[in-house]
Amino acid sequence: MAASRSPLNRQSIVKAMTELLGPRAVETGDEQLKEASVDRFKKYTSVHGIYDGPIPAAIVYPESAADVAAVLRFAEENLVNIVLGTGRTATEGGLETVLEDSLVVDGSRMNAIVSVDPVDMMATAQCGVRLAELEDTVRARGLTTGHSPQSKPLAQMGGLVATRSIGQFSTLYGGIEDMVVGLEAVFPGGQVTRIKNVPRRAAGPDIRHIVIGNEGALCFITEVTVKLFRYQPENNRYFGFLVDDFADGVDAVRELITAGYRPSVCRVYSPEDARQHFADLYQGRSVVVLVAEGPRRIAEATGEAIEELFAGRPHERVNSDRIQRWLENLNWGQDKIDAEKADMLAHSRLGYTTEVSVDWSRVGVLFHSVMSRIRSEFPRAGDLTMLGAHSSHSYQTGTNLYFVYDYVINSSPREEIEVYHKPLNAIIVSEALRMGGSMVHHHGIGKYRTAWVRQEHGSAYFLLSTLKHAFDPEGVMNAGTIFPLEPGADEPASRP
Numbered sequence: 001m002a003a004s005r006s007p008l009n010r011q012s013i014v015k016a017m018t019e020l021l022g023p024r025a026v027e028t029g030d031e032q033l034k035e036a037s038v039d040r041f042k043k044y045t046s047v048h049g050i051y052d053g054p055i056p057a058a059i060v061y062p063e064s065a066a067d068v069a070a071v072l073r074f075a076e077e078n079l080v081n082i083v084l085g086t087g088r089t090a091t092e093g094g095l096e097t098v099l100e101d102s103l104v105v106d107g108s109r110m111n112a113i114v115s116v117d118p119v120d121m122m123a124t125a126q127c128g129v130r131l132a133e134l135e136d137t138v139r140a141r142g143l144t145t146g147h148s149p150q151s152k153p154l155a156q157m158g159g160l161v162a163t164r165s166i167g168q169f170s171t172l173y174g175g176i177e178d179m180v181v182g183l184e185a186v187f188p189g190g191q192v193t194r195i196k197n198v199p200r201r202a203a204g205p206d207i208r209h210i211v212i213g214n215e216g217a218l219c220f221i222t223e224v225t226v227k228l229f230r231y232q233p234e235n236n237r238y239f240g241f242l243v244d245d246f247a248d249g250v251d252a253v254r255e256l257i258t259a260g261y262r263p264s265v266c267r268v269y270s271p272e273d274a275r276q277h278f279a280d281l282y283q284g285r286s287v288v289v290l291v292a293e294g295p296r297r298i299a300e301a302t303g304e305a306i307e308e309l310f311a312g313r314p315h316e317r318v319n320s321d322r323i324q325r326w327l328e329n330l331n332w333g334q335d336k337i338d339a340e341k342a343d344m345l346a347h348s349r350l351g352y353t354t355e356v357s358v359d360w361s362r363v364g365v366l367f368h369s370v371m372s373r374i375r376s377e378f379p380r381a382g383d384l385t386m387l388g389a390h391s392s393h394s395y396q397t398g399t400n401l402y403f404v405y406d407y408v409i410n411s412s413p414r415e416e417i418e419v420y421h422k423p424l425n426a427i428i429v430s431e432a433l434r435m436g437g438s439m440v441h442h443h444g445i446g447k448y449r450t451a452w453v454r455q456e457h458g459s460a461y462f463l464l465s466t467l468k469h470a471f472d473p474e475g476v477m478n479a480g481t482i483f484p485l486e487p488g489a490d491e492p493a494s495r496p
């Protein structure tokens with residue numbers, strides 16, 4: 001268990017926070033603190049009430065950038081580790097409090113939609129606004145953010161930007177990094193920074209990218225401005241195809257994308273993964289799902305290109321209403337989270353995922369090598385009830401592979417992570433790196449892929465670690481996230 005570096009004890013931290021923000025902003029209830037010590041990486045242990053890691057001293061709820069600045073100033077002066085959160089849907093340990101007496105700073109009370117501008121096509125929201133709420137608000141005005149991660153009902157704007165999240169319509173609208181126009185963030189020591197909203201600029205490196213994806217390890221995002229697009233669902237055209245082989249489906253998508261078409265949804269499911277979603281119709285084959293969207297003539301042209309592409313390839317057509325209904329029920333709200341908890345308790349089983357990315361030329365090799373390595377090397381392969389993958393976000397140069405695995409747990413709940421989750425994750429991550437791909441496509445590094453962060457970035461690692469040293473010189477921001485916990489892991493010394 002890693003000790004705090006702060007000279008303050010828990011009581012003094014709570015007292016200082018109560019004086020700084022008022023009692024209404026400070027939570028010290030036992031259950032709340034335990035739950036705040038983990039995220040969904042430890043969903044199996046937490047559903048069994050096991051919280052073995054350090055429990056935070058308090059959760060605080062700032063209501064303004066000034067409050068956040070005061071907390072970060074206090075943290076830096078007193079060497080208190082800060083773990084930021086908003087929607088709390090993180091899956092990679094980013095919310096875990098790995099040092100004793102950490103302070104969880106929860107931005108969810110900063111939940112105002114500041115403005116919706118249908119002329120300059122931007123919306124500004126505070127970090128604690130749920131994406132679903134922002135999207136509903138702009139849709140009422142005939143607009144959309146274009147962002148639709150599966151966690152849309154729960155995830156909030158701060159966390160979505162902090163993790164470089166991506167949604168189901170990414171091939172058309174991009175990831176969050178393509179959507180953010182400007183933002184406000186607070187840095188350690190209390191420095192409030194606003195990156196202004198401009199269509200584009202060449203005023204040095206793009207400083208938005210210091211903030212986007214920082215996972216709470218560099219700064220606290222207080223407000224975000226995102227682009228808006230016209231919302232025209234009446235033009236949507238839904239397509240589904242069964243193909244014999246996963247590689248055939250990926251190749252069809254590659255041809256479509258590299259020819260210049262941008263269907264909003266672009267997904268290929270391996271047969272094992274397809275069985276979870278389309279059990280009644282997949283017949284042991286892979287499933288390709290595409291949606292053409294946008295202005296009518298563009299949606300029609302994209303639809304025609306999809307028809308032409310598949311006319312030249314062996315396939316069986318899936319009814320488009322079925323695809324539309326399936327997509328409309330893909331997201332996860334609290335109801336599905338609760339059902340998953342009940343299922344884990346009742347059946348000692350679990351589903352998890354690891355998402356990576358790779359160039360087109362190596363997608364098939366990566367898919368097969370991960371599948372065969374897990375089947376042959378994973379000591380508990382016999383406990384796997386499902387192992388498959390899908391490609392769900394495609395680019396001119398390649399795509400992501402989202403590996404999904406379900407297993408029954410034939411060990412104590414406490415051992416689940418070491419026996420199952422970590423070894424499976426390690427095989428997928430190391431294979432992606434071996435193929436020259438990225439070890440993480442959109443969930444963030446969190447605390448469980450830090451072992452590979454140097455390998456991920458290679459000679460560019462010094463850029464990343466220099467940011468940490470420059471912006472968080474006392475190392476109080478989310479210890480163990482992005483950078484491994486051991487001392488010196490973020491040393492910037494080694495310039496290439």
Ligand SMILES: Cc1cc2nc3c(=O)[nH]c(=O)nc-3n(C[C@H](O)[C@H](O)[C@H](O)COP(=O)(O)OP(=O)(O)OC[C@H]3O[C@@H](n4cnc5c(N)ncnc54)[C@H](O)[C@@H]3O)c2cc1C
Nearest residue numbers: 086087088089090094149150151156158159165166216221
């Ligand atoms: C069912 C489910 C489906 C998901 N589907 C997707 C998906 O389709 N696409 C996708 O990209 N992700 C997905 N995720 C992962 C997760 O929802 C995203 O990473 C999301 O962006 C997290 O947002 P949040 O508000 O819940 O952040 P949190 O979980 O609260 O925090 C996530 C990380 O960001 C940091 N952070 C939070 N708020 C701030 C802030 N204001 N300033 C700085 N750092 C901050 C935290 O310290 C943590 O490291 C899914 C998760 C679940 C549980």
